[in-house]
Amino acid sequence: MASRQRVHEHTDSETRSNIASESENSSEADLDSDQTDDSESMDEDEPSHENSPRTNRFTTRYSVSSADREWIEGEFSPSLYSFDSSQSGINRRLSNNRLQNPVDFFRFFFDKNLMKTIVTQTNI
């Protein structure tokens, strides 16, 4: 499991390591809080990182070229909206016993009014 949940580490990219070292000091305060959140899951899963020379990969913070948003590397937990599924599913008018045969369902969509419209328009 550990080997499979590798996360990217990259050293040959100059830009990245430069920015990383710059921002390292400034964002030190944030790092600690981030790390405590991650420590439970990450420690077990990623022992390989302890050997790597690179520092705090999940906590290095830098903004990637983007006008209006700042991209931060590393772990992320999304803010989700709750969904009420009590209304989900087939409309009650359809799911009662009135519609049983396939043809009943066809007639629900292709009803008399639709037929009447087509007949009227065709006979003009």
Add this chain to the structure above:
Amino acid sequence: MSQVKKHRIREYWSTDPLIETPIFGTIFARDRYDSLLRYLHFVNNEKTSTSDLLSKLGSVLDDLKTKFNGAMYPYQNLVLDESLMLWKGRLSFKQYIPSKRSRFGIKLYMLYDCRTGFVLDFLVYTGLSTSTIRDNTIGVSGAIVMKMIDKYLYKGHNLYVDNWYSSPALFEVLHQKKTGACGTVQVNRRGLPNFQEFNLNENEQVSFHTDILLALKWKDKKDVHMLSTIHGTDMTAARKVHYQTGRPIWKPISVQDYNENRGLIDKSDMQISFSESLRKSLK
């Protein structure tokens, strides 16, 4: 008649023992069918306009759309995708997409419910005249998304889209309107982190996030770029196992979820292929 395919309409009433299908003759007279087909109209021709390319369908299209829409309320996950209905007649908004199974046809934008594969809404692409509100920040594809999903905003739905639609700007707008989104994304989309400088080995991922967006690059056989407002960076075991080692294959949770939720699109494409219309004459 999509199940029994014949070259000419008249052959459905043929008494030639080789191709005879008596069922049509017993239900409907041939000449009556011919004349009905010839005079079939959905709207008075004097009331059609040249600017609305679907005006000859009159209210029929909207009427059916309303009924399908009212037939069910979707579960949490929705998919927006386009499909092509085979059509080789003369039509100004006929599309040619060489990569699709049916190369010529009418392009439809469809909104599905993920759990059932039910088509909730669709939009016929009629070229530039397809009525959408243009918006510079989210683009044409974003405008189509907003139009299609309008009814389901502020409800907490999740929308799965492919790389033609997804962009950071669009996902932010959706998130603002209490709608999650997930999709593959084109690397060069405006506002994304610069992923091109990362060369990954197989099964590695690199991810960036803002307050609400997650952007990740993951290498399977090829690079995969995902954008999501509903997933974290965790990996999960996919149902597949590696063909040599027999161990389960691990994927980012966003990739796995995306694949699962888009699975029913194929089913709907199959249904469309059953009802394709290849006749070029007599309406």
